[in-house]
Amino acid sequence: MPWIPRGLREGIVTTPYPRRPDGYGRGFRAAVAVRPGPHDRSRVGAAATACPTDAIADGADGPRLDRGRCVLCGRCVALAPEAFELDADFETAGVAREALVVPALPESDAAVAAARAALHRRVRALRRSVHVRHVDAGSDGAVEWEVAALTNPVYDVHRLGIFFTASPRHADLLLATGVGAAGMLGPLRETYEVMPEPKVVIAAGVDAVGGGLVGRGYAAAGGVGDTVPVDVWLPGAPPSPFGLLSAILLAVGLLPGGGHGTARGAGA
Amino acid sequence: MTAPAGPGPAELDRFPDRVADRVGRGARFCGLLAAPAADGTHLVAVLAEAGGLHTESAVVPDGCAGFPTLTARLAGATWYEREIHDLFGLEAIGHRNLDPLVLPLAPGSSRPWPGSGKPRDAVELDVAPLPPRLRGEGVFTIPYGPVRSGVFESVEYLVETPGEDIPSLRTRVFYKHRGIEARFEGMDAADGTLLAERTEGVASVAHAVAFAGAVERLAGVEVPEPAGLVRVVHAELERIANHLDSTIRHSEGAGQAVAFARLSLHKERLLRLRARLCGSRFGRGVVVPGGVSSGLGVPARELYAAIDQLQRDIRSDLRMLMATPSFLDRLRGTGVIPADLAQDYGALGPLGRGSGQSDDARLARPYAAYGRLGHQLFDPHPEGDALARQRVRIDEIEGAFHLIRQAVDRLEEVGGGAPWAVDVGDRVGGEAVGWAEAPQGEVFYFVTMDDGRLTRVKPRSASFHNLGLFHVAFPNDILTDFAFIEASFGLSIAGVAG
Structure with missing residues (x-):
C-alpha cells in the first residue's frame, strides 16, 4: 500500500473558501472592472470599438461594461487603462442578467434584490446539500475542466454538501455551459424538465450567458437563457473553479454575506 | 502551395488519383475540406510532406452535385467527406456511408456553406434515434450520451452489445456543433x-x-x-x-x-x-x-x-x-x-x-x-x-x-x-x-x-x-x-x- 503515505504527504491543500477568503486570485483575470472617472472619451471609444463582443457602451454617465459579453481578452485594459482594469474578484455571478453590467445600472438594484430574495425563498430546501447536474450545451471544452476541478482536493466541494449526480431526476441544480448549440437545446430542456422541484439553473461562463465570441449563428443560440429559465448568471471565459463555486453558493443562498447578487467592480 | 487547377469534370475525376499519388510518394493525408470560390467550390486536400503542409486542389463547378470519393484510396478521408456533405450538400460519389456527422439537417433546411459569406437562418435538425444495426439474441443498445454520466462534453456513443463485448459502436458528434x-x-x-x-x-x-x-x-x-x-x-x-x-x-x-x-x-x-x-x-x-x-x-x-x-x-x-x-x-x-x-x-x-x-x-x-x-x-x-x-x-x-x-x-x-x-x-x-x-x-x-x-x-x-x-x-x-x-x-x- 505504498500510496497511503503519499496521500498524506501534502497535508491539507483544500481552500478555506468560502469560510475565509483564499489568497489565490491575484494576477488572475476573473473580470474587467470599470474605474471611476473622469475618463478619456476618445480612448474609451477606441476600447469600445476594439471589443470583439461589443461589451462596452459609452453613455452620458461614463462607460458600462457587460460582463455577460466580456471574453476577458484585455484589449480595453490595454487601450484605456484609466477606465478599465483587470479584476481578480471572482464572485462575479449575478441573479439577473442585467446585474452583470458594471457599474450597476441605477434601476437594476431593486430588481436584483427582489430576484435574489425570491430565489432564496424558493431554494431554501437546498441549503444543506445540493446535487448538481452539469450539461454541456456547446462549450469550447475548457469550462468542463473547471467544473471537474471542483472535486479535486483543492476545491473539494463535497465538504460543502455539493455533489455531482448522473441522473437529472436526482438533481437540484442545473449547471449549463456552452452557447446553446442547436443539437443540445432539446437535451438541455429535457434535463431541466425531469428535475424535481425546487430546482435552480446556473448559466456558467460567458458562452452560456450571452454566447461569447461564438454568439448567435445558424447552430448557436447565443446562450442558454432562451431554453431554460436561468436563475444565476456567471461570466468568465471560462469561469474559474472559484467562480463556479461562488455561483453555486449564490444560487442556494450560502455565499458569505448573502451574496451581492450583483456584480461588483464599479471601481475601487 | 499548389496553384488551383482549372475547372472541368475530367480534372475533378483525376483528383483522387492525384492525392493518392502524393500519398504513395510519402505524403500523409491530413484532411479534406471545401472552400467556396468564384469559379466553383474548391476541394482541398491537405498533405504533410517534407517541410510543411501542402495542398492539392480541384474545382467542383457550380451546379455539379458531387465529386469522386477519395475513400477508395484513402481510409482517412471518410469523415471529411461526410462533413463536406453535411456542410455543403456535395456528395462524395462512391462513399459507402454518407450518414450525417456534424449536422443532421431536417428535410428542407438549408446547408450553411461556410466560406460563402451568405446570410444563414438557424438550421432545423433531425435527431431521430438510430435504428439498431445488429440483430441477434439478447443484443441490446446502450446510448451513452449526449448528456453523459459525469462532467463530460456532449457526444453520443451508441453501443450495441450482447452483454459484454462491443461488436458495434457508432459515434454521433453533432450535438454540440456550433458553426465555428x-x-x-x-x-x-x-x-x-x-x-x-x-x-x-x-x-x-x-x-x-x-x-x-x-x-x-x-x-x-x-x-x-x-x-x-x-x-x-x-x-x-x-x-x-x-x-x-x-x-x-x-x-x-x-x-x-x-x-x-x-x-x-x-x-x-x-x-x-x-x-x-x-x-x-x-x-x-x-x-x-x-x-x-x-x-x-x-x-x-x-x-x-x-x-x-x-x-x-x-x-x-x-x-x-x-x-x-x-x-x-x-x-x-x-x-x-x-x-x-x-x-x-x-x-x-x-x-x-x-x-x-x-x-x-x-x-x-x-x-x-x-x-x-x-x-x-x-x-x-x-x-x-x-x-x-x-x-x-x-x-x-x-x-x-x-x-x-x-x-x-x-x-x-x-x-x-x-x-x-x-x-x-x-x-x-x-x-x-x-x-x-x-x-x-x-x-x-x-x-x-x-x-x-x-x-x-x-x-x-x-x-x-x-x-x-x-x-x-x-x-x-x-x-x-x-x-x-x-x-x-x-x-x-x-x-x-x-
Missing part, C-alpha cells in the same frame, strides 16, 4: 485568433498558434525569436496539462483514489502557474498574429523553481502509478489500434505514436521556436494499446519540461523584450495553411483572407481526425474498458463538432 467555421467569416486576424482559442478550449494555445501561423504565412512575416520561445513555453504547459488530464481520468477509472487526487492537485497547480504567466489558466490571449501579447509574467528564477517542483512531483507520482499493477492491468491490451491501421488512417498525436507512428510537427515541420530547441527522443511504444498511449504521454510530459527549460534559457540569452510581435498589416490576402502539434496531435488551419478579412477558415483538430478511429478500438474489449479507451484517446468534442 462560418463564425470566422468577416473577422480580422486578431479576432480570428480569439475564436481559434475557443474552437477547442483545452488546446487554446495550439489552435491559436496554428491559426496565427497561417496568417503570418500570408503576411510573409517571421515571428520574432523571443515570441516564438514564449509560444513554446505556453504550448508545452498546455501539453502537460492535457496529458495529466488523460492520466487523471485513467486513475479515476481504475479506482486509484490517491493517484487521482494527487495528479488533480498537480494539474491545478499547473493551471495556476499558467495563470501567473499570462492571466489565463488556458493560455488565452498569449498568441497574437505576428507574435505574442507579452513576455512571461514571472521572473525566470521563479519560473525555474516552479517548473522543477512540478516536474519532481509529477514524475514521482507517475513513476509510482506505472508500478501499480491494478492500474497497468486496466490499460494493457485495452483498445488496441494496430500499427498498419494507424498508418493507413494517419492517426495523430499520442494515439498515432502509441501505434508505431513517429510524426510530430514540432520535429518534422518546426514552427514557433521548435526548430532552435533540442528535443528529447524516447523509445517508441508501438504496442497500440491504451498503455502504450499512456507511456507516450508520460514521455511527452518529460519532453515538454525539457523544452520549457530550454526556451526559458534562450529567452534569458536573447533578452526578450519589445516588440513581442511584428505587424502583419491590415490588407492581408490569399490562401495558406498553418499548423501546430496540439496535445491531441496535429492541428491545422486552412485560411483564406481578402483585404485583411477572413473569408474561409477551416480548423482541423486532431480530435476530429482521431475520433474517426474510435469505433475500431474495441476488438477484444468489453463495456468496462470503455472509459479507459475514451480517456486514452484524450480528445475534446468541441474540436470535433466544429
Whole structure:
C-alpha cells in the first residue's frame, strides 16, 4: 500500500473558501472592472470599438461594461487603462442578467434584490446539500475542466454538501455551459424538465450567458437563457473553479454575506 | 502551395488519383475540406510532406452535385467527406456511408456553406434515434450520451452489445456543433485568433498558434525569436496539462483514489502557474498574429523553481502509478489500434505514436521556436494499446519540461523584450495553411483572407481526425474498458463538432 503515505504527504491543500477568503486570485483575470472617472472619451471609444463582443457602451454617465459579453481578452485594459482594469474578484455571478453590467445600472438594484430574495425563498430546501447536474450545451471544452476541478482536493466541494449526480431526476441544480448549440437545446430542456422541484439553473461562463465570441449563428443560440429559465448568471471565459463555486453558493443562498447578487467592480 | 487547377469534370475525376499519388510518394493525408470560390467550390486536400503542409486542389463547378470519393484510396478521408456533405450538400460519389456527422439537417433546411459569406437562418435538425444495426439474441443498445454520466462534453456513443463485448459502436458528434467555421467569416486576424482559442478550449494555445501561423504565412512575416520561445513555453504547459488530464481520468477509472487526487492537485497547480504567466489558466490571449501579447509574467528564477517542483512531483507520482499493477492491468491490451491501421488512417498525436507512428510537427515541420530547441527522443511504444498511449504521454510530459527549460534559457540569452510581435498589416490576402502539434496531435488551419478579412477558415483538430478511429478500438474489449479507451484517446468534442 505504498500510496497511503503519499496521500498524506501534502497535508491539507483544500481552500478555506468560502469560510475565509483564499489568497489565490491575484494576477488572475476573473473580470474587467470599470474605474471611476473622469475618463478619456476618445480612448474609451477606441476600447469600445476594439471589443470583439461589443461589451462596452459609452453613455452620458461614463462607460458600462457587460460582463455577460466580456471574453476577458484585455484589449480595453490595454487601450484605456484609466477606465478599465483587470479584476481578480471572482464572485462575479449575478441573479439577473442585467446585474452583470458594471457599474450597476441605477434601476437594476431593486430588481436584483427582489430576484435574489425570491430565489432564496424558493431554494431554501437546498441549503444543506445540493446535487448538481452539469450539461454541456456547446462549450469550447475548457469550462468542463473547471467544473471537474471542483472535486479535486483543492476545491473539494463535497465538504460543502455539493455533489455531482448522473441522473437529472436526482438533481437540484442545473449547471449549463456552452452557447446553446442547436443539437443540445432539446437535451438541455429535457434535463431541466425531469428535475424535481425546487430546482435552480446556473448559466456558467460567458458562452452560456450571452454566447461569447461564438454568439448567435445558424447552430448557436447565443446562450442558454432562451431554453431554460436561468436563475444565476456567471461570466468568465471560462469561469474559474472559484467562480463556479461562488455561483453555486449564490444560487442556494450560502455565499458569505448573502451574496451581492450583483456584480461588483464599479471601481475601487 | 499548389496553384488551383482549372475547372472541368475530367480534372475533378483525376483528383483522387492525384492525392493518392502524393500519398504513395510519402505524403500523409491530413484532411479534406471545401472552400467556396468564384469559379466553383474548391476541394482541398491537405498533405504533410517534407517541410510543411501542402495542398492539392480541384474545382467542383457550380451546379455539379458531387465529386469522386477519395475513400477508395484513402481510409482517412471518410469523415471529411461526410462533413463536406453535411456542410455543403456535395456528395462524395462512391462513399459507402454518407450518414450525417456534424449536422443532421431536417428535410428542407438549408446547408450553411461556410466560406460563402451568405446570410444563414438557424438550421432545423433531425435527431431521430438510430435504428439498431445488429440483430441477434439478447443484443441490446446502450446510448451513452449526449448528456453523459459525469462532467463530460456532449457526444453520443451508441453501443450495441450482447452483454459484454462491443461488436458495434457508432459515434454521433453533432450535438454540440456550433458553426465555428462560418463564425470566422468577416473577422480580422486578431479576432480570428480569439475564436481559434475557443474552437477547442483545452488546446487554446495550439489552435491559436496554428491559426496565427497561417496568417503570418500570408503576411510573409517571421515571428520574432523571443515570441516564438514564449509560444513554446505556453504550448508545452498546455501539453502537460492535457496529458495529466488523460492520466487523471485513467486513475479515476481504475479506482486509484490517491493517484487521482494527487495528479488533480498537480494539474491545478499547473493551471495556476499558467495563470501567473499570462492571466489565463488556458493560455488565452498569449498568441497574437505576428507574435505574442507579452513576455512571461514571472521572473525566470521563479519560473525555474516552479517548473522543477512540478516536474519532481509529477514524475514521482507517475513513476509510482506505472508500478501499480491494478492500474497497468486496466490499460494493457485495452483498445488496441494496430500499427498498419494507424498508418493507413494517419492517426495523430499520442494515439498515432502509441501505434508505431513517429510524426510530430514540432520535429518534422518546426514552427514557433521548435526548430532552435533540442528535443528529447524516447523509445517508441508501438504496442497500440491504451498503455502504450499512456507511456507516450508520460514521455511527452518529460519532453515538454525539457523544452520549457530550454526556451526559458534562450529567452534569458536573447533578452526578450519589445516588440513581442511584428505587424502583419491590415490588407492581408490569399490562401495558406498553418499548423501546430496540439496535445491531441496535429492541428491545422486552412485560411483564406481578402483585404485583411477572413473569408474561409477551416480548423482541423486532431480530435476530429482521431475520433474517426474510435469505433475500431474495441476488438477484444468489453463495456468496462470503455472509459479507459475514451480517456486514452484524450480528445475534446468541441474540436470535433466544429
